[in-house]
Amino acid sequence: MTQSDAGFRERVLALVARIPSGRVMTYGQLATLAGAPGAARQAGFVLSGLAGGAAGDLPWQRVINAQGAVSTDRLGFGDLQRGLLAAEGVVFDTAGRCDLKRLQWWPDEEPAAQDSLFG
DNA sequence: GGCGTGACGTGAA
DNA sequence: GTTCACGCCACGC
Numbered sequence: 001m002t003q004s005d006a007g008f009r010e011r012v013l014a015l016v017a018r019i020p021s022g023r024v025m026t027y028g029q030l031a032t033l034a035g036a037p038g039a040a041r042q043a044g045f046v047l048s049g050l051a052g053g054a055a056g057d058l059p060w061q062r063v064i065n066a067q068g069a070v071s072t073d074r075l076g077f078g079d080l081q082r083g084l085l086a087a088e089g090v091v092f093d094t095a096g097r098c099d100l101k102r103l104q105w106w107p108d109e110e111p112a113a114q115d116s117l118f119g
Numbered sequence: 120g121g122c123g124t125g126a127c128g129t130g131a132a
Numbered sequence: 133g134t135t136c137a138c139g140c141c142a143c144g145c
Binding site for chain 3: 007008009031036037038039040041042043045046
């Protein structure tokens with residue numbers, strides 16, 4: 001398995017699928033966890049192929065930029081992403097930004113730890 | 120083989 | 133606090 005491994009895309013998609021409801025991750029975070037720190041742009045490009053319904057059960061909506069705002073606004077469905085997150089309890093500011101510091105999720109965290117976050 | 124692209128990130132003004 | 137510009141790495145042609 002030293003040929004091409006799972007690939008950067010597969011790892012990013014696997015991480016996105018692990019994001020619990022009501023939580024979000026940043027592109028740089030996905031890239032770093034995928035083994036490519038700095039490839040935040042590429043991480044977003046991977047998700048770009050999912051937009052439109054190809055995402056299946058993949059919660060691509062839970063992936064936002066480091067500013068706590070959605071980057072899909074330039075794609076035309078930024079409101080869609082905000083709506084999906086809002087349905088999960090994610091509140092966006094008037095500027096379209098959320099409390100990333102509180103909503104950012106790491107695969108290292110366990111479901112039980114989320115309970116403390118809401119407290 | 121190399122070049123350009125891209126749902127970004129960080130630093131600086 | 134915001135905004136501009138450059139740099140980053142993986143993928144497609």
